Amino acid sequence: MIDTSLNTSNFYFLVTVIQGIVLSGLIVFQKPYKRPNLYFGILLFLFSSTILHIVLEGSISGFNRIFPFPMEFSMAYGPLAYLHILHIKNPLRAFKAKDLLHFVPCLIFEGLFFYFFFRYLGANPDWTNSHANTVIFITMTLALLGNLHLLIYTLLIFKESKATRFLLKDFVKVQKWLKYLIKSWGILFTAIIIAITASILFVDIIRGYTQYIFIPLGIIFTAFIYGLGYMYLLKYSGALKQYMDKAAKFSFTxxxxxxxxxxxxxxxxxxxxxxxxxxxxxxxxxxxxxxxxxxxxxxxxxxxxxxxxxxxxxxxxxxxxxxxxxxxxxxxxxxxxxxxxxxxxxxxxxxxxxxxxxxxxxxxxxxxx
Missing domain, CATH: 1.10.10.60 (Homeodomain-like)
Structure with a gap:
């Protein structure tokens, strides 16, 4: 059973999950349709899914083995934020088939590998119990690989954010949004790197105490959802729309x-x-x-x-x-x-x-x- 008492962090995380899903829906389906809204809304949805995974993993013993279905897609965070900025930078940019290549690592490592690996663990409980540290090490190494992937996109996001100088006077508000996004992204990336690195280096120590890793991460994701989610919806999505509408009137790059x-x-x-x-x-x-x-x-x-x-x-x-x-x-x-x-x-x-x-x-x- 999932503990949802008012005195547990799980309950508050579940509230955040609901808020995140609602926010992502409001942003994605906001009219008129804008691609930056789509990418940022999906990003919030994936953050919500990550928090939900933290709740379920902490509430149900052996959750990943029992339900070997991917719920965390950290390798999609970077591409989504990157495309979000690219479409702000160029409102006339159309989605290209090669954009899907950004999500191939996510599909391979966090989709297929996760599913087959934890399905194997569920089918071989004896091996799993006798090699618990190995399982933790593999999952943490995969997470570290995801963070190296995130580092690459963090650099790309920072580069594109700095290069986004469309010169329109409305860009002042857009620039503020990009600054908030970059700062928040830096905090998120740093927190994930510290958590995963500590998990790998001290795998024996944290075994049985994973809540000390996952709860702080959940709090960071929660802050991201509430802070950037509501800020974007209430303050910056309108400014982005106005900027993109004006930029789209120009027939020049x-x-x-x-x-x-x-x-x-x-x-x-x-x-x-x-x-x-x-x-x-x-x-x-x-x-x-x-x-x-x-x-x-x-x-x-x-x-x-x-x-x-x-x-x-x-x-x-x-x-x-x-x-x-x-x-x-x-x-x-x-x-x-x-x-x-x-x-x-x-x-x-x-x-x-x-x-x-x-x-x-x-x-x-x-x-x-």
Missing amino acids: QEELEKRQLQLIKTVKCEELYKDPKLSIAKLAGHIGWPINDLSQILNEVMDTNFNDFINHYRVLAFKESILTDEAKKYSIVGLSQKVGFSSKASFYRVFKKETGLTPSEFMENEGL
Whole structure:
């Protein structure tokens, strides 16, 4: 019988299992459908399954031999989190057949091997009892292999998280989610490594006291389910949806967007297009050879600015550079502002104050000019 009294950790773990399953369902079936939700929801479900296995293994003697059905799939944790990030990074990314290769180790070691190994143990109780330490060592070694696999994906997750720079202004909230995920992942990975390594090194000592290993792990998984699960559902899934919807509107890849941003900046700066007081977004788009909508989207969504602020920024920079030249002595402040593209004194003073927090005279005084 499974102990579910209020005074046992098993009861609270069972509550967590139920919460995790409910959370995973809410996330996976959240509308509109998003692939990152699918991967993260399945991840929560597997964490719940792991906790359930801890409960059953601690409550039913020889549970794995009696019921040789895989319930823990730690080798799927990494691939699911990895794909979760890949689909955030590229909202247009489709699921590929080769993505299934990420789950082959999980199928082999935690599916087929687990089933046949514990089925053999159940059919040969005498051998199992006489080689208990060997059985523990094999299971712990398999767990350590799973953690080496997890280490690889932890590095991949960290790399992809750092490389996810889609440049849209909405990415600020997405970046916060990725930071929470990486930090939590690091704690989870460290706890599992310590637990499995200790189990292997002190196999004789922990025999009969496995609760001292599994209960702390259960607590870590519980914290992951409640902390990240509710945080994702209530705070970040909406931000991810908004970000992905906007990113999906672009017909460019991340690399192409970055190239276009650099091309725009280089063209305006190097060709000094900002010096034209009559420069308009239509004129700039025609000069670069882009549709106006593409230019507007890149300015608004990628660079978090608008056309006027973008051009005026380079006019202010040009003014700051011009006042340092010998030629500046020939002109008044207003004259210099007109040379860099400002059409009126009022607009120049307003923009300069907005950019620097100072009037032109105050700026020049601070610079000793």
